[in-house]
Each structure stands twice: as C-alpha cells, then as structure tokens.
Amino acid sequence: MTKTILTLVMLLPAVCFLQAQHSYKHQLPTVSSEKLIKAPACVNEKPDLPSPVVSDGSREFILFKTAANKYTCMDVTVENGEPFDYKQGLSGKGNQLKADGEDFPHFAETGIHTTEELANAKTITGLSVAKITVDARPWGSSGVGFVADDETIMSVIWADNQTVEKLGLTHPDMARPLFHFWNAMHYQEQYNAEQEPDSCLQLASFFYNGKELEFKVQGSRGWQESIFNDEILGTGHLEIWRELTDEEQEFLNEKYKYLSAEQMKQLKKELSYLHTGEMVLFYINRYGFYEGHNEYRVDPVTVASLFGLKSINELHQSANGDLYGYFIAHFTENPE
Amino acid sequence: MKKGVITAISAVLLIFSLNIRAQNQQSEIDSLVNKMRTAGREWNTYAEPLIKIGEPAVAALIENARDTSLSLWNRRIIMTTLNTIHSEQWVEPALEILFDENEAPEIRNRTTAGLSGFDLSHVNTKLWELFSGFENQFYKSNIAHLLLSADTAMAYRAFYELYQTQDGHIQRNALQKLAFLRPGESTNWYLNALQGEDWMTANLAIDSLISASSLNADLLLSVYYLPDIDEEVQWRIVYVLSQRINSANIPFFCEALKSESWLVRTESAIALTKLNKEEVLKQLVVLQNDSAEVVRNNARWVIRELNNSY
Numbered sequence: 001m002t003k004t005i006l007t008l009v010m011l012l013p014a015v016c017f018l019q020a021q022h023s024y025k026h027q028l029p030t031v032s033s034e035k036l037i038k039a040p041a042c043v044n045e046k047p048d049l050p051s052p053v054v055s056d057g058s059r060e061f062i063l064f065k066t067a068a069n070k071y072t073c074m075d076v077t078v079e080n081g082e083p084f085d086y087k088q089g090l091s092g093k094g095n096q097l098k099a100d101g102e103d104f105p106h107f108a109e110t111g112i113h114t115t116e117e118l119a120n121a122k123t124i125t126g127l128s129v130a131k132i133t134v135d136a137r138p139w140g141s142s143g144v145g146f147v148a149d150d151e152t153i154m155s156v157i158w159a160d161n162q163t164v165e166k167l168g169l170t171h172p173d174m175a176r177p178l179f180h181f182w183n184a185m186h187y188q189e190q191y192n193a194e195q196e197p198d199s200c201l202q203l204a205s206f207f208y209n210g211k212e213l214e215f216k217v218q219g220s221r222g223w224q225e226s227i228f229n230d231e232i233l234g235t236g237h238l239e240i241w242r243e244l245t246d247e248e249q250e251f252l253n254e255k256y257k258y259l260s261a262e263q264m265k266q267l268k269k270e271l272s273y274l275h276t277g278e279m280v281l282f283y284i285n286r287y288g289f290y291e292g293h294n295e296y297r298v299d300p301v302t303v304a305s306l307f308g309l310k311s312i313n314e315l316h317q318s319a320n321g322d323l324y325g326y327f328i329a330h331f332t333e334n335p336e
Numbered sequence: 337m338k339k340g341v342i343t344a345i346s347a348v349l350l351i352f353s354l355n356i357r358a359q360n361q362q363s364e365i366d367s368l369v370n371k372m373r374t375a376g377r378e379w380n381t382y383a384e385p386l387i388k389i390g391e392p393a394v395a396a397l398i399e400n401a402r403d404t405s406l407s408l409w410n411r412r413i414i415m416t417t418l419n420t421i422h423s424e425q426w427v428e429p430a431l432e433i434l435f436d437e438n439e440a441p442e443i444r445n446r447t448t449a450g451l452s453g454f455d456l457s458h459v460n461t462k463l464w465e466l467f468s469g470f471e472n473q474f475y476k477s478n479i480a481h482l483l484l485s486a487d488t489a490m491a492y493r494a495f496y497e498l499y500q501t502q503d504g505h506i507q508r509n510a511l512q513k514l515a516f517l518r519p520g521e522s523t524n525w526y527l528n529a530l531q532g533e534d535w536m537t538a539n540l541a542i543d544s545l546i547s548a549s550s551l552n553a554d555l556l557l558s559v560y561y562l563p564d565i566d567e568e569v570q571w572r573i574v575y576v577l578s579q580r581i582n583s584a585n586i587p588f589f590c591e592a593l594k595s596e597s598w599l600v601r602t603e604s605a606i607a608l609t610k611l612n613k614e615e616v617l618k619q620l621v622v623l624q625n626d627s628a629e630v631v632r633n634n635a636r637w638v639i640r641e642l643n644n645s646y
Contacts, residue, residue, distance in 0.1 A: 120637060122606050130571055130603040140535045152598060334598050336630045 023099075023111030023172040026309055030054045036061055040191060040201055042070035049073070051207040052180055062180050065212075067202035074203075076183040078176050086223045086233045093186065094231075096179050099172075100124065100286050111170030113161045113288055118154060119335040124287065125229035129153050136227045138294070146227050147292030151331050153227075156292040159331035163300045164288070166318040167310055174300050175285040177208060177307040181240060182281055185217050209308030213242045226279065228287070234279035240306060241273040248312045255316060259324055270327045271305040271315070274298060293330050301326065361392060369396045372414050373406055383417040394423045402429060404439075412446050419450035426450050435462055441475065448478040453485060460487035467494050477506050484513070492517045499525075503534040511537055515544065523548070527559055530572050542572055546579040553577060553585060567597035574600055578607030583615055590619050593638075594631050605634045609641040616642060 029050040051063035060077040082092025101108030133152040138145035192200040216239040226232040283289040291297040304310040319326035371382045430447040467479040480494035499510035515522035529541035560573045592604035623635035
C-alpha cells in the first residue's frame with residue numbers, strides 16, 4: 001500500500017507534464033542533449049539549432065544571445081516549481097501548469113474553453129464574476145484596471161477564447177513562450193545573484209521560431225494583488241519586441257493600404273511589441289484570461305505574431321481580413 | 337552588629353552598581369543618538385536599541401529632534417524613533433514643532449504619529465486652524481486624527497470635509513471615522529458611499545453593510561430604484577443583499593434578474609442560488625418562459641444550480 005502511494009507521488013510530476021503536453025497543439029522540435037550549449041556555457045558562433053527545442057527527455061530550451069555577442073541555450077521548462085510569492089520573498093517558478101479545473105473542467109483538460117462552460121461560469125475561484133469585473137475595471141483594484149470600462153471578465157475571456165480557437169491553438173500554447181521568457185529571466189537573476197559582477201550573465205536577445213526578439217524587464221515598488229481568489233501577484237514590467245520581416249511588412253502594406261500612416265504604425269506595433277506584467281502569464285494558463293483593453297493586455301494575436309506561432313497570413317485570416325479592426329475593438333458581448 | 341555591617345555594605349554596593357549601570361546606559365544612549373545625527377539608510381540599527389531602552393532615551397532624542405542644524409532626514413528619523421517610543425515627555429515638544437510655521441511641513445507632519453492617543457483638548461483650536469491651513473491631503477488627514485483626542489465635534493467636521501473632497505485611502509478612512517463618531521448616522525454614510533465613485537470607499541461601505549447587525553433593506557432598495565442610477569451602484573446593492581442571505585429578498589432578486597445590466601443580473605442569479613430552494617423555484621417558474629433569452633438562460637441556470645445542490 002505504502003509502496004503504491006510512493007509510486008503515485010513519484011509519478012505525479014510526469015502526470016502533470018503529460019497533462020500540459022496534451023493541451024499543447026503547437027509541438028516543439030527535439031534535439032539530442034549533446035548539441036546544446038547549456039547556460040552558463042557560451043559559444044561565439046550562433047549554433048544551428050531550433051529554438052524553442054525539447055531535449056533531455058522533456059526539458060525545454062531556448063537560444064539566447066548575450067550582451068557580449070555570445071550564444072547559450074537556457075533551460076526554460078514550463079513546470080510547477082517552488083512558490084512564487086513577493087509578499088514572502090519567495091521567487092520560485094510558481095504554479096505554471098495549473099489550470100482552474102474546478103471552475104473550468106473542459107478548459108483544464110483541453111486547454112480551451114467551450115462557450116457553454118463560460119456561459120455557466122457565474123463564479124471563478126469562489127468570487128462572483130460580477131465582483132471580479134467591478135474589481136477589474138479601471139480605478140478598481142488597480143489604476144489601469146484589468147479590463148476596460150465597457151468590458152467584463154467573461155466578455156474578455158470569451159472573446160480571446162474564440163481567437164485562440166480560430167488560430168488552432170490552446171491557451172497553454174499561448175502561455176508557453178511567455179513562460180519560456182520569464183523562466184530565462186528567473187534563471188539569469190538567480191545565477192547572477194551568486195556571481196561576481198564581472199562574470200554575470202547578461203542576456204540581450206533570444207530566438208524563437210526563427211525570429212530574434214529583444215526585451216526589457218523592470219520591477220516596481222510594491223505589488224499588485226490578483227482580482228481572483230488566488231496566490232498570483234505582480235510587480236514587473238515585461239517588454240518584448242522584434243522587427244517585422246520584409247515579407248510581413250510587404251504583406252501588411254499590401255493588405256492594409258487603406259489605413260492611415262498612424263493606423264498602420266499602430267497595427268505594426270500590435271504585431272511586434274508586447275508590454276505586460278507577470279500576472280498575465282499565470283492568468284492565461286489558469287483561466288484563459290489575457291486582460292482586456294489596457295496597457296498590460298497580452299493579445300493572443302500579438303503572441304502568435306511575436307513568437308512566430310502563426311504566419312502573418314494566418315493571423316490576417318483569423319481576424320477575417322481586418323487585423324486593425326480586431327485590435328481596436330473592445331469585447332463587450334457576454335456569454336449567457 | 338556583624339549583620340548590620342554586611343547589610344550596609346551590600347546596600348552601598350547595590351547603589352554603586354546601579355549607578356554604574358545607569359552611567360553605562362547613558363553612554364550607550366549618547367553614542368546611539370550621536371550616530372542617529374548622521375545616520376543614513378542603516379538608521380534602524382541605532383533606532384531599534386533606542387526604542388528598546390525607551391523612556392531613558394527620550395530626553396536626548398528630543399534635544400536632537402529640536403536641533404534645526406541637522407538635516408531634514410536625520411531629524412525625521414529621530415522623530416520617528418520618538419514616535420515609536422510614544423512617551424508623554426514628547427507631547428509638548430512635538431506640539432511646539434507642529435505649530436511652528438518656520439519648520440518644514442514634512443517635519444511638522446512627522447510629529448503627528450507621536451501625538452496620537454494623548455489628550456490634546458488644550459490645543460483643539462490650534463489644531464483646527466492647522467487643519468484648515470494645510471493643503472496636503474495626507475497632512476490634513478493626520479491632523480484630523482489628532483482632533484479625535486482634542487475635540488470630537490471638530491474631528492467630525494474635519495473628516496466630513498475629507499470625505500467630501502478626497503478619494504482613495506483618505507476618503508475611505510474618513511468614512512470609517514464618520515461612522516465611528518456618529519454611529520446613528522452610519523447607515524446613511526454607507527448608503528452615500530455606495531453611490532460614490534471611489535472603489536475603495538464603496539468597498540468599505542459594502543463590507544460594513546454586509547456585516548451590520550441589522551439592516552433595513554428598503555433603504556437600499558430606495559437607492560437601487562433611483563432614476564438614472566449607475567449600474568455599478570445597483571450591483572453593489574444586489575451584492576450587499578445577496579451576502580446577507582434573506583429569503584424576503586427573493587422577489588427583488590427575481591426582478592433584478594431581468595435587469596439590462598449584466599453585473600446586476602449575474603449577481604442576482606448567484607444570490608438566488610443561496611436562498612430557500614422551494615421559494616425560489618416557485619417564483620422562478622415564470623421567468624423560465626420570459627421573452628428575453630438572457631433572462632430564460634439565467635433562470636434555468638439558477639434552477640439547475642439549486643437542483644444540483646441537493
């Protein structure tokens with residue numbers, strides 16, 4: 001009996017991993033471990049490797065370029081780790097694979113909501129969705145809010161769920177690249193804390209599905225409490241961006257030539273730049289919530305474009321040929 | 337005879353050792369206070385032992401708190417240490433600094449934490465004048481708190497003004513104090529706050545109304561049915577009533593289920609699931625066939641939830 005329980009406990013991490021893998025539609029390539037130059041080791045030449053990539057069984061790696069123009073692969077596996085809690089000064093990975101199966105069983109199992117499940121959700125984490133909405137609006141629990149004035153928690157979750165479904169992806173697919181980035185920042189911080197200043201690792205950019213992405217991370221004073229009844233807290237500002245490729249630029253210039261220069265600039269920014277906080281990463285995986293139209297929103301289309309999960313044409317199609325209209329429209333329809 | 341000599345020698349030794357101890361403590365105080373005069377971010381290292389020493393350290397700290405040749409930072413940390421010790425010796429010097437117009441406003445404000453809780457009735461008019469003269473909302477709020485132990489009528493006036501003119505923490509705190517000073521008016525204040533725009537203040541009103549020992553629901557409903565009332569205010573009322581769990585409100589919740597506001601009808605649906613199943617079902621039957629789809633859906637959701645809960 002004790003043996004069986006012990007075996008089950010030992011298998012638990014593997015079960016969790018498999019559960020998460022089931023929710024991914026976007027599969028990662030694999031390479032043998034010997035090909036990877038694992039951080040903190042670096043090489044001068046850019047290795048010919050896919051990034052992100054799976055190796056060592058189930059570990060996930062991405063390729064980084066350092067400030068000294070060297071290259072290194074970092075283990076950024078999305079997994080549940082030690083607690084992540086600013087209040088107690090705990091900086092583990094937190095519950096990166098946890099999905100809210102109590103309120104959204106179908107979502108927890110498949111990584112995507114059904115409209116019926118959302119229409120029936122009148123409470124999340126024991127709080128009424130109306131209360132969550134009031135707290136989430138601007139000048140509620142935060143100045144900028146988690147949704148716009150004319151949006152609700154359910155209208156936002158529902159609309160983004162439709163987008164992700166149209167893209168043929170799942171919410172864990174969306175959260176994964178963001179967690180990959182976040183985990184690398186986490187690794188860099190922990191590694192550097194134990195180093196002399198001159199041997200610190202200074203990551204400058206990273207490679208994801210053939211794109212090179214740059215970034216900036218900043219902390220702030222204090223922390224933001226979650227609008228749900230959960231342990232999620234936020235304090236950081238994450239910015240990630242990349243240059244659109246010539247093909248992407250040409251495609252947009254052709255398909256959206258009717259836009260003004262200002263509108264075109266905004267559209268290109270939406271497809272190539274992201275600003276958010278770490279709370280959203282957990283929110284996406286746990287509830288399928290990307291925040292409404294505010295400065296912290298992580299639009300699923302932005303994630304798919306930035307991290308190269310879908311081509312510009314596929315994104316254009318998913319927005320019914322109007323990406324600009326898609327980005328500016330607020331989500332005001334509720335599932336009922 | 338021998339016994340008497342031993343007792344006398346012991347007494348002398350005791351006095352001698354106490355004297356040495358007092359001298360040691362005084363030199364420790366002098367050394368710590370001296371470090372506070374130039375301390376930077378490490379100031380807690382010196383403040384903590386001074387706080388532990390308590391009363392004996394107060395006189396030396398006061399002398400330095402008054403020393404205008406020190407930087408604002410060092411005077412501030414000395415005052416903070418005094419405030420934490422919270423000695424009666426500090427009251428008059430602190431009042432002198434508070435009322436001294438030549439002092440920097442942040443230094444004057446710093447004294448308020450050390451004065452709280454002491455009888456300040458002898459300076460009530462001066463405190464009121466100070467409250468009226470300050471423009472900074474945080475300084476005003478601190479003086480209003482001092483008025484609580486100086487003159488409750490003036491304190492009420494001060495918090496009334498803060499409630500009407502401020503928002504966020506200051507308004508929320510003012511509401512709390514208004515209800516504390518005039519318990520008979522508290523329900524009216526909370527109803528007023530429910531209709532305000534400030535999230536923090538409205539939340540305090542919601543929590544207070546939910547936990548009130550008795551509440552006249554009609555008062556809340558009279559606000560709910562005001563013409564042009566904001567949907568968020570209506571939601572707050574539904575939320576308060578839903579948390580108090582009273583079957584007498586079933587007809588109201590059924591009516592609210594037909595509201596045009598998503599916030600209101602969603603909260604009403606949740607409220608109905610907490611009430612007596614038989615009574616709710618009886619009144620919901622009609623709504624299952626309502627002409628509006630959202631009403632029918634919400635009614636069916638409530639029925640399903642109630643049936644699943646048994």
